């Protein structure tokens with residue numbers, strides 16, 4: 021089955037499946053759309069966590085414990101920062117990681133787009149697949165967070181890192197959305213007629229996938245490209261594998277299960293891949309007009325990532341047929 025696979029990815033779960041797909045597809049067959057809602061400016065650096073998690077994971081230099089940042093990292097900068105400006109030290113920047121932020125900030129300041137600097141960084145890490153930001157325009161995820169101090173809108177990293185996802189989430193918005201556009205490279209890739217499958221990774225639907233789908237035109241283009249759109253559930257047996265997905269679902273008044281994930285993606289996806297533990301829910305998902313298949317979606321090893329990637333592409337062939 022020739023053609024390209026378009027992958028929507030955010031966070032750690034997304035990068036794992038993207039890595040599995042990169043091991044079974046030719047580089048020119050793999051286009052990864054990265055969530056940029058987590059991006060923010062910190063101490064003068066423009067930081068793009070979900071792009072960097074993809075760069076480091078596909079580049080084979082990621083810290084596999086944390087899922088973000090570099091392997092074999094040193095922390096001299098942070099030790100110095102902690103001593104002199106502890107109020108800035110809530111966001112850990114390793115010495116190797118720092119160079120990525122410095123370089124990107126410099127290139128963006130020279131007038132290049134986020135898509136262009138990301139392509140340059142992909143070459144630096146010898147990554148053949150295309151890593152495409154969802155937009156080159158500012159479009160930041162903010163959460164309306166409630167804590168003892170009352171309700172306040174927080175930029176994503178303040179909520180996720182500084183406040184360790186502790187506040188209760190009441191609402192989520194993507195600021196800048198009305199003025200954001202797909203990059204010409206991304207729009208060209210989707211309308212180029214070569215997409216044979218679209219894969220929504222097992223990332224947090226609300227914080228990592230929804231921002232990508234919210235870019236004006238994205239949903240329409242995905243529908244128009246006629247390829248099967250498949251999501252992989254980030255929830256297994258009622259729990260999210262990593263991160264605050266389950267907590268957020270409960271705070272948004274949702275039941276943390278695959279049926280809720282299916283409902284969330286109804287009208288966008290043709291198929292949903294769920295874990296074997298949830299195979300009892302296959303009929304419920306199918307009753308929503310979404311094809312469903314069950315396999316192992318828990319990616320502990322590289323073999324798991326590759327096996328899930330194979331299962332997803334096989335499912336896409338079935339749905340395309």
Ligand code: FO1
Pocket residue numbers: 030031032058068069070072073088089110111112113117177180181
């Ligand atoms: N996550 C943390 O929980 N603590 C950190 O100090 C932290 C630093 C960091 C630095 C660079 C980077 O690319 C990611 C970093 N992350 C950190 C993860 C980041 O907040 C998340 O990866 C995404 O924004 C959510 O998927």
